[in-house]
Amino acid sequence: MLPDLVKKQIQSAYSKFLENKNLKPRFGQKMMIAEIAKTFGSIELDEENVREISGKPGNHICVVEAGTGTGKTIAYLLPALAIAKYMGKKLVVSTATVALQEQIVSKDLPELLRHSDLSFTFSLAKGRGRYLCLSKLDNVLAEYESGLNPTRALYEDEMPSVTAQGVKLYQSMMDALASNKWSGERDTWPQALEQDEWQIITTDHRQCTGRRCSNVSSCSFFKARDSLHSVDCIVTNHDLVLADLALGGGAILPDPKDTLYIFDEGHHLPQKALSHFAHHSRVTSTSKWLDQCNKSLGAILGHISGAGNVDRYAEQLPAAFIDCKQQLDQLYPLLESLVQTILLDDRQSNYRFKNGVIPQSLLLPAVELQRSFDRLTDLLSKMCNELTEAMEDPHCPVPKIDLENNYPVIGTWQSRAEAIRELWASYAVPDVASSVPKARWLTPVDTSGNIDIEVCSSPILASKTLEYSLWEKCCGAVITSATLTALGNFQRFQMRAGTPDNANYQVVPSPFNFAQATLEIPAFAVDASNADVHTISLIDHLPKLLDKKEGSLVLFSSRRQMQEVYDEMPDTIRDLILIQGDSSKQEMLTQHKRKIDDGEGSILFGLASFAEGVDLPGDYCRHVIIAKLPFAVPDDPIESALSEWVESRGGNPFMDITVPDASLKLVQACGRLLRTETDTGKISLLDRRILTKRYGKAILNSLPPFTHVVHK
Numbered sequence: 159m160l161p162d163l164v165k166k167q168i169q170s171a172y173s174k175f176l177e178n179k180n181l182k183p184r185f186g187q188k189m190m191i192a193e194i195a196k197t198f199g200s201i202e203l204d205e206e207n208v209r210e211i212s213g214k215p216g217n218h219i220c221v222v223e224a225g226t227g228t229g230k231t232i233a234y235l236l237p238a239l240a241i242a243k244y245m246g247k248k249l250v251v252s253t254a255t256v257a258l259q260e261q262i263v264s265k266d267l268p269e270l271l272r273h274s275d276l277s278f279t280f281s282l283a284k285g286r287g288r289y290l291c292l293s294k295l296d297n298v299l300a301e302y303e304s305g306l307n308p309t310r311a312l313y314e315d316e317m318p319s320v321t322a323q324g325v326k327l328y329q330s331m332m333d334a335l336a337s338n339k340w341s342g343e344r345d346t347w348p349q350a351l352e353q354d355e356w357q358i359i360t361t362d363h364r365q366c367t368g369r370r371c372s373n374v375s376s377c378s379f380f381k382a383r384d385s386l387h388s389v390d391c392i393v394t395n396h397d398l399v400l401a402d403l404a405l406g407g408g409a410i411l412p413d414p415k416d417t418l419y420i421f422d423e424g425h426h427l428p429q430k431a432l433s434h435f436a437h438h439s440r441v442t443s444t445s446k447w448l449d450q451c452n453k454s455l456g457a458i459l460g461h462i463s464g465a466g467n468v469d470r471y472a473e474q475l476p477a478a479f480i481d482c483k484q485q486l487d488q489l490y491p492l493l494e495s496l497v498q499t500i501l502l503d504d505r506q507s508n509y510r511f512k513n514g515v516i517p518q519s520l521l522l523p524a525v526e527l528q529r530s531f532d533r534l535t536d537l538l539s540k541m542c543n544e545l546t547e548a549m550e551d552p553h554c555p556v557p558k559i560d561l562e563n564n565y566p567v568i569g570t571w572q573s574r575a576e577a578i579r580e581l582w583a584s585y586a587v588p589d590v591a592s593s594v595p596k597a598r599w600l601t602p603v604d605t606s607g608n609i610d611i612e613v614c615s616s617p618i619l620a621s622k623t624l625e626y627s628l629w630e631k632c633c634g635a636v637i638t639s640a641t642l643t644a645l646g647n648f649q650r651f652q653m654r655a656g657t658p659d660n661a662n663y664q665v666v667p668s669p670f671n672f673a674q675a676t677l678e679i680p681a682f683a684v685d686a687s688n689a690d691v692h693t694i695s696l697i698d699h700l701p702k703l704l705d706k707k708e709g710s711l712v713l714f715s716s717r718r719q720m721q722e723v724y725d726e727m728p729d730t731i732r733d734l735i736l737i738q739g740d741s742s743k744q745e746m747l748t749q750h751k752r753k754i755d756d757g758e759g760s761i762l763f764g765l766a767s768f769a770e771g772v773d774l775p776g777d778y779c780r781h782v783i784i785a786k787l788p789f790a791v792p793d794d795p796i797e798s799a800l801s802e803w804v805e806s807r808g809g810n811p812f813m814d815i816t817v818p819d820a821s822l823k824l825v826q827a828c829g830r831l832l833r834t835e836t837d838t839g840k841i842s843l844l845d846r847r848i849l850t851k852r853y854g855k856a857i858l859n860s861l862p863p864f865t866h867v868v869h870k
C-alpha cells in the first residue's frame with residue numbers, strides 16, 4: 159500500500175500542475191493517475207527491495223487504453239515519478255516513435271518539473287548507432303590525410319566510400335567536438351545527415367573496444383550512457399528496451415527488477431519484439447562475403463600478427479570461411495527449386511514452410527550450417543578477445559593504433575557470423591509440439607538480374623518472450639496507447655503481448671464528444687472484396703464525395719488501387735491531391751497544412767502509415783475517407799503462420815485474428831478525424847461489407863459513438 163504521504167504528494171503535484179498551467183482536471187486523466195497509483199502502490203518489496211512474487215502474479219502491471227485528449231503523458235509521468243522515487247526504483251519511459259520521445263523530453267517532463275512540486279532528473283537514452291564513434295572519425299580523417307585507406311578497403315561491399323565532401327563534413331564534426339559545440343549525437347547535428355555519411359563514423363557493440371579504447375574518456379556514447387546511472391527517469395524507445403532484454407536485462411538500461419516501465423504507444427511493443435527475435439540471411443551474398451573475408455584476412459594479419467594468440471586462431475579461419483561458403487553454395491539449388499514454385503505467381507512474394515516445418519532435405523544442411531557458423535563465430539570471438547587483451551598488454555609488439563583500427567573489422571565479421579548462426583540454429587532446432595511454432599520462409603530477391611534467396615524465420619507471437627524477459631522480471635509496468643482493445647476487449651493485445659490475466663486492464667473514457675463527427679456508409683459503397691468493381695466505384699464516386707475547398711484524407715489498403723484511382727481522377731481533383739510515395743510523409747503533411755493555411759483545398763492519398771500517428775486538427779482534416787476495411791495482406795508470412803496455428807488448435811483465424819486486427823486498424827483510421835475537443839467532420843467508409851457481413855456489425859459496434867448515417 160502506498161503511504162498517505164506519497165498519495166498526497168501525487169494529488170498536490172497534480173493540483174499545482176493544473177493551477178499553474180491554468181487547466182481544468184479531466185476525468186480520464188484523473189482516472190488514469192488513480193489506476194497507475196493503485197497498481198504500483200500494490201507492489202510489495204522484500205528486504206532486498208525486490209518485488210515479492212505474491213499470490214496474484216501480474217498485479218504489478220497496468221494496461222490502459224487512453225484516447226487522444228486524455229492527457230495521458232502527464233497521467234502516467236506524475237504518479238510513476240513519485241512512486242518510483244519512493245520505492246528507490248528507476249522510471250524508464252519507452253515510446254515507439256522519435257516524435258513522442260522528443261515531446262516527452264523537451265516538453266512534458268520540463269513542464270512537470272516547472273509546474274508541479276515534484277523534483278526529479280531525467281535523461282534520454284538512445285541506441286549506440288545514434289552516436290559518433292570518435293575512433294572511427296579519427297581513422298577516417300587520418301586515412302584520408304595519409305592517402306591510404308587500408309581498413310576501409312576491407313569493408314568494400316558493406317561500407318560506402320568516403321568522398322571529399324564527406325571529409326569536409328567529418329572535419330567540421332571534429333572541430334565542433336573539439337570546441338564543445340557538439341555532443342557527438344546524430345540528432346543534434348545542425349543538418350540532417352544521410353545514412354551513408356553517418357554509417358562510416360558510427361559503430362555497434364561488436365566493433366567498439368569499450369573501456370579499452372584510447373578515446374573512451376571523450377566518447378559521446380559512453381558519456382551519455384554513464385549519465386543514465388544518476389538520473390531518476392530515462393526516456394528511451396522500445397527497440398533499446400528490447401535490445402537490453404535480449405542481453406538479459408540490465409546491460410544497457412537499469413536491471414528490470416529495479417525498474418518501473420511505462421510503454422507509451424504500447425500497441426507497437428509486440429510487433430517490435432517480433433522483429434527483434436526474427437532472423438534472416440541471404441545465401442548468395444553471404445557466400446560472396448565469406449569469400450571476401452577470406453581474401454582480406456592476409457592484409458589484416460599484416461597489421462595485427464603477433465598480438466597475443468591472434469595468429470593461432472587466424473590460421474584456422476580460411477578453412478572455416480571456406481567450409482561455410484561451400485555449404486551455402488551446395489544448398490542454393492535446393493532453395494532455388496523451392497522458390498521456383500512461387501516465382502511465376504504474382505500474388506506470392508515468398509515461399510512459406512507450412513506450419514513452420516522444413517523438409518528433411520533442408521534440416522540436415524541447417525544443422526551442418528549451424529555447426530559451421532558456430533565454429534567460425536567461435537574463432538572470430540577468440541580473435542576479438544586476443545585483440546582486446548593485447549590492447550592492455552604493454553609488451554605487445556603490435557602498436558595499439560593498429561589493434562584499434564583492425565578490431566572493428568573482426569568485430570563486424572563476428573556479429574555478421576553470429577546473426578547467420580542464429581538463423582540456421584532457428585532452422586536446425588525443430589519446434590516442440592506443444593509450443594507455438596515459428597514462421598519460416600524463403601524470399602527470392604532480385605540482385606541485378608540474379609536471384610538471391612533470403613532465408614527467414616520469426617516467432618509468430620512475442621507473448622512468451624515478453625512474459626519471461628519483461629513482465630515476470632520487472633518491478634512494475636504500465637502499457638498505454640490510444641488503441642489497445644479490439645472489438646471491445648483486450649484479448650488481442652494479451653495474446654500478442656503476453657500480459658498476465660491478473661494485470662489491471664482499464665479503458666479511460668475519451669474527453670471527446672464523438673457525436674461531433676458523422677460516420678457514413680454511402681449508398682454507392684460496394685463490397686470491396688471484388689477489387690476491380692470496388693476500384694471502379696471509387697473512381698466514379700470520389701470526385702463527388704470530395705470537397706475541393708477543404709482538407710481531406712483518403713486512406714487506401716492497396717498501393718495499386720491508390721495509384722489506379724489517382725490516375726483516373728479528373729484534373730480538378732488530381733491537382734489537389736498529395737499522393738504517398740511522391741515525397742516523404744513529413745513533407746506531404748507540411749505541404750498539406752500550408753495549402754489549408756493559404757485557404758486552398760488539399761487531399762492526402764495515403765496507405766496504412768497515414769492511418770496512424772497523423773495529427774491534422776481542425777480544418778487540416780474535415781473528411782476522412784476509408785476506401786476499404788483494413789484487413790491484413792494475405793501474403794504476410796508471420797500472420798499466415800499465426801492463422802495456420804490458430805486453425806490447428808480448432809480456432810477460427812478469420813474471427814480470432816483477422817477481424818479484431820481490422821477492427822483495431824479501423825479505429826486508428828477513424829481516429830485521424832477528431833484531434834481536439836472542438837473538431838468536427840465526417841468519415842466515409844466505402845466498403846459495404848460493414849453492413850452486409852456478420853463480422854461487420856461487431857466492427858461497427860466497436861467504433862467510437864459517432865453519429866452514424868448509414869445509407870442502405
Ligand code: SF4
Nearest residue numbers: 291292293366371377
Ligand atoms: S569507446 Fe567505442 S564508440 Fe567510443 S570512441 Fe571508442 S570505439 Fe568508438
